[in-house]
Amino acid sequence: MRKRQTIRDHSAEANLFARRATVAILIVFVMLGIIVSNLYVLQVEQYEDFQTRSNGNRIKVLPIAPNRGLIYDRNGVLLAENRPVFSLELIPEQIDNLPITLGELTKLLPISDEEIENFFATLRGQRRFKPVALKTLLNEEEVARFSAQKHRFPGVSIEARLSRHYPFGSTLTHVLGYVAKINKTDLQKIVEAGQEANYAATYDIGKLGIEKFHEDLLHGTVGFQQVEVNNQGRIIRVLDVEPPQPGKDIVLNIDIELQLAAQRQLEGQRGSIVVTSPQTGGVLALYSSPSYDPNLFVHGISRTNYSALLNSQDRPLINRATQGQYPPASTVKPHLALLGLEQEIITANTTIVDHGRYRLPNVDHVWRDWKRWGHGKVNVTKAIEVSCDTFYYDLAYQLGIDRISEAMTEFGFGDYTGIDLYEESDANMPSRGWKRARFNQPWYIGDTIPVGIGQSFWTTTPIQLTHTVNTLINRGERYVPQIMRGFMSELGTIELEPLKSLRPIVVNEPKNWNIVLDAMYGVVNREDGTAKAAFKDTPYISAGKTGTAQLFSVGQNESYKEEDVAERLRDNAMYVGYAPYEAPEMSITVVLENAGGGSSNAAPIARNMMDFYFRNHSFAPQLSQSDKEVIRKHETHAD
């Protein structure tokens, strides 16, 4: 530089550098200004947005499932409970050597290859600090065996979860139903109802019966735990907890003793028993046979078990008490008698002479009475007591289908009773319009005649039949049958479900009720009564009506021989009844499929049930003074 730079103006160079340095520091300020203004935007103007997103990162809301409400019978017996089920869970990150741990566990507990396979499948998709179940539904012995060795297995633990259990098993399946794992369809309904949040932690949902119908009450309200998590989702600490509100404990009208009695009565038979309290519509017992164990469904029923139930000829999955559709047969004669009296087609004294056959003018067809040679001279009362068919053929003929159909619909035939079960069918009350729509055929007069004895397209369900009998007992007042009696309030008292009354049946002549009910009394208590034998010497006074529903048409000139008919085509035996006659506490419907005659098969079962009911309800075996008066009155009346 000494060579090349001859003159060097140091002060000019210093000034130049100073100017450039000043420019540089200005640029520094400008650029820092850009940084600061950007930070101002982020930290001040958009602060709330970023704070929200920061909290969104770290705060997670975890739902806590509410405990499902318990179910009790009317006397406080537990019918559905929540029991802990145990599962063996592994936290991968706390286990040093997974293969060795699995090997040791397999020696200790019966763990299948499938379970290990499932474990690894779940493991692959999960964070290492999240527990993974290896074995579910451990029994108590297995829990004990593992607990004793727990110290050898860091990172392995037994976790308990509450799960539904039905201590009475198959006894109450068709009443309680069951809960099971929420599936896709359930989830869709939950979403439609806007209940996703409430079910966020829930495992099971009511699938059938009371569990399904009163799901909202039983489920409760979800709780929340607000936790702080890190970027892995690991919970660092709990910020806030809102405890879940458990579902309501509900109390049923069902009396488990009576229900068990019903089960015993129907053992080995297909059929159903419905017992209600006529004054309230409360369902005291409702049993459909055969039944099945609902506990099988709670943890997912195996395919073999399910197809066995599904394909069984006895169709145990059907709730016969509410879904079984049967011709009501002679059990509806009281209803029809009332209609005849009301319409003044007959009076209490109208008599016919029954020769065992009924013919219409100019029609070849013959309608037989169940008694080949007929009942002779019968009035309306006797026609019910002896279950004279001919009388009702003629009554039906005179009433005509339109009046019958209208009046019986008013009684509740062919319609849902509104019982608190979704598993109910409306059955069928035939009419001209119905037949036209169903078969595209006109209603023939010949169709009307058997309607008089509860046949000819007329079907009903046992609960529906009970419902209409209750209407008779209550002289027109109608209450919806209810299984649920109420729920437990927070104070521990029972919040009773209000009675649901329906539009009552109003008669022109209230005495007509007495005629009909007296005839039902006669069925059980008078000499020719079809249930006289079955109810011999009861310590209570009951009334009722037998029924035998034909499922198989007998040819015009043949006689019906039971042994010739295939078992599944044999008559259904039916009985409706109530007691005590004067102040009815309970009414009962018994339907036995393919069991034969009502008086010989269904009535004895009804009697057993009534016996059981009154024995259990400490009904005074000795007749009270008023009861004796009642009996005297009826005996004079019957003359």
Add this chain to the structure above:
Amino acid sequence: MKRTQIKPNQVTFLQRIHVDGPLVLGLLVLMAVGLATLFSATGQDPDQLQRQFMRMSVALVVMMVMAQVPPLAYRRLSIYAFAIGICMLIAVLLFGDMGKGAQRWLDLKVIRFQPSEMMKLAVPMMVAWYISNFNLPPKTNQVFIAFVIVVVPTVLIAKQPDLGTSLLIASSGIFAIFLAGMSWRLIGFLTLLGGAFLPIMWFFLMKEYQKQRVITFMNPESDPLGAGYHIIQSKIAIGSGGLHGKGWLEGTQSQLEFLPERHTDFIFSVFSEEFGLIGVLGLLAIYLFIITRGLIIANRAQDAYSKLLAGSITLTFFVYVFVNMGMVSGLLPVVGVPLPLVSHGGTSMVTLMAGFGILMAISTQKRLLSR
């Protein structure tokens, strides 16, 4: 030469050990802030804190050593340092170790060495040496040669690939040229040329991952869980810090590990989250203090070489600050530039402190030598 004019009692203790008081004060305060932030960013790991403290001590020793060397010696060393550096950069490209997908390390058996770090100082030294050989301002052909001196190492480092370092090295050389008084017309012309060069860079020179970074920078929300995750989480951390911050060790984005690279390149986000805009202004004040002091030292330097070198080192330090803060707050694409003296990591810290050692040499030795 003019040493006799200075009375012995005017030479302070700091001057005698060649330390610039205000500068070292600024640096020590910054290091203290850095340690506190790092402690939080590492999830309160005392081991990491201790190691960083050790690195800082080493860096301070390096600074002290560098401060003892007379500026004239640096001037004489410039060309050799640069030549050795270039050779090593070529060696790295040929035999270098891979680390995180880039060839940056040269294994000299005894120590592993990043030649690019050395070039952070060698390039401004070389440019300053070259330009100061002539009268200032430099003529166009001199500027052109100076640019060649800058471009060669820049390209070599960019090929490693290490975009951040090559950017810093290019800036350090360009600052020296700028401070030397390169004409504004030329600056304007080169800016236009640079603008025209950008598309060529995009299509021919940039690697796929580098392009991806730029795309992500333009729109981080396009890939919130992938490449955009870093920048989104960083902005959330900064933004949620607000005016006052969440408090030391209380930053949820950092403590709960939502923020990636939080103790290295993204440590500024941790700082912003925990200390807020007010804290950031304080931090910027420290940086600004150091930069201003550096420019004052440069301005007071007696010879052109010292002025240009000191100015370049100071402004490059600012580039670190600006690029790092800009990239974590979403203003610039993410290139690996640490927040100087705060981010975890030894190599860049030693280089920075060596640079400040040179500044101190210039600051404290000029009077002794020139007056």
